[in-house]
Amino acid sequence: AGARLVIDPDFAVGPVDPRLYGTFVEHMGRCVYTGIYEPGHPTADAAGFRGDVARLVRELGTGLVRYPGGNFVSGYHWEDGVGPFADRPRRLDPAWRSIETNQVGTNEFLGWSREVGVEPMLAVNLGTRGIDPARALVEYCNVPGGTAWSDLRVRHGVPEPHDVRLWCLGNEMDGPWQTGHKTATEYGRLAAQAGKAMRQVDPSIELVLCGSSNAEMPTFGSWEAEALRHAYDEVDHLSLHAYYEEKGGDQASFLASGAHMDAYIADVVATADHARAVRRARKRVTLSFDEWNVWYADRFPGERRLDLAETPRLIEDTYSVTDAVVVGDLLITLLRHADRVAIACLAQLVNVIGPIRSEPDGPSWRQATFHPFALTARYARGTVLCTEPTGPWIETARYGEVETLDAVVTWDEESGDLTVLAVNRDQREALPLRVVPRGLPGTYRMVEHLAIADPDPDATNTRERPDRVIPRRIEGGEVTGEGELTVELPALSWNLVRLT
Ligand code: AHR
Numbered sequence: 001a002g003a004r005l006v007i008d009p010d011f012a013v014g015p016v017d018p019r020l021y022g023t024f025v026e027h028m029g030r031c032v033y034t035g036i037y038e039p040g041h042p043t044a045d046a047a048g049f050r051g052d053v054a055r056l057v058r059e060l061g062t063g064l065v066r067y068p069g070g071n072f073v074s075g076y077h078w079e080d081g082v083g084p085f086a087d088r089p090r091r092l093d094p095a096w097r098s099i100e101t102n103q104v105g106t107n108e109f110l111g112w113s114r115e116v117g118v119e120p121m122l123a124v125n126l127g128t129r130g131i132d133p134a135r136a137l138v139e140y141c142n143v144p145g146g147t148a149w150s151d152l153r154v155r156h157g158v159p160e161p162h163d164v165r166l167w168c169l170g171n172e173m174d175g176p177w178q179t180g181h182k183t184a185t186e187y188g189r190l191a192a193q194a195g196k197a198m199r200q201v202d203p204s205i206e207l208v209l210c211g212s213s214n215a216e217m218p219t220f221g222s223w224e225a226e227a228l229r230h231a232y233d234e235v236d237h238l239s240l241h242a243y244y245e246e247k248g249g250d251q252a253s254f255l256a257s258g259a260h261m262d263a264y265i266a267d268v269v270a271t272a273d274h275a276r277a278v279r280r281a282r283k284r285v286t287l288s289f290d291e292w293n294v295w296y297a298d299r300f301p302g303e304r305r306l307d308l309a310e311t312p313r314l315i316e317d318t319y320s321v322t323d324a325v326v327v328g329d330l331l332i333t334l335l336r337h338a339d340r341v342a343i344a345c346l347a348q349l350v351n352v353i354g355p356i357r358s359e360p361d362g363p364s365w366r367q368a369t370f371h372p373f374a375l376t377a378r379y380a381r382g383t384v385l386c387t388e389p390t391g392p393w394i395e396t397a398r399y400g401e402v403e404t405l406d407a408v409v410t411w412d413e414e415s416g417d418l419t420v421l422a423v424n425r426d427q428r429e430a431l432p433l434r435v436v437p438r439g440l441p442g443t444y445r446m447v448e449h450l451a452i453a454d455p456d457p458d459a460t461n462t463r464e465r466p467d468r469v470i471p472r473r474i475e476g477g478e479v480t481g482e483g484e485l486t487v488e489l490p491a492l493s494w495n496l497v498r499l500t
Pocket of ligand 1: 291
């Protein structure tokens, strides 16, 4: 039995915002140093940023990059990373027990983000620090000049303000591992006051309040409610983080990770709207899913590392075909919630659980997970349409029964392009899919059907074989005389079907 999907442009979820195609650069492992930045590299530009990596970042199509952490930000002094390079201190980074040389800081990162054409999203330290350094950073970045901090930026060689719109009020402040971990009450009050002071400097900024570090945190739900009780009026977005991995060989549950993300988003929307009702507020807080990915966290020794290395190799996961299918499915899930999820960041961008890998003084390449992200960012444009797929179900140990098909459809009214993104969670059987369009102007033809699918679901891309996993063209799909699209989704696959 196959699956069926009805599409109708009269029923829309909302516009596709480039902020949904965000990623994340943290001062962790080799994301910054020998990732985006390596002055001695043959492709490096005048500022020391790698040209080969920048090219892949542009190809990935990320619309937004969050910086500088992550757990790193909770011990960070942004003043260490500005001004003459020779004066910048070598600091012990408590989050990752590494040496931070501060050779890349706010101005270098913001210059790079302009160069690669992405919107920056900065996080302030609410772990070891508070209101004053946070508002000073907004002044340093956004005020044109004529004040102490903005004039310092000008003296540092940056005459124009950076005009950073998006700001995270700390990172994962509910986590006991966080430097400066707080209770929800302590955090909610601090975030509200820091946010207010930052907005007194620049009233046009948008603020992200930390939600829970994941849906399994013991304080999940109550943390959001309490933090919002204090900070609702000051903030625009509430954060969510989630990392997925295959555990104990249970591939079926892993392939259903999107079902978990779906329920998690629904719970946080309900919690945010409850806070709104209690507050009798007009404003609706939207979600910032500013860390999501597949991460084999079970394999990471974490704080057991005792050495204090500069640029250590941390969590450089190598992704498989199965991981790529799950990443593609998580993006489908995020797009289906485009009405409430305003921001989403694949964590991270390079080397550290990134879709891009690079070697010092060596090549860079696309991981398997690069492909579903890049194709989604390129083709899922315009408006997300409401879809209610029908079809078979699959039993999973972790999430019970889940739909075999997960899908989303976008429609670009201007170009007339329709994009169907679909995952077949069945590990063995192909899934026939029928797409029934209603109320669309004109007739449609199929442009192409691309898929990430492979006889070996564990296949990966490596330095030696960087193109082992790539999207492949699937033949056989067609638009029938009645205008319906029929395609076959291979077993365990992520698919992109383009119509015009
Ligand atoms: O992305 C890696 C880490 O995961 C981040 O620093 C932290 O916010 C999360 O726990």
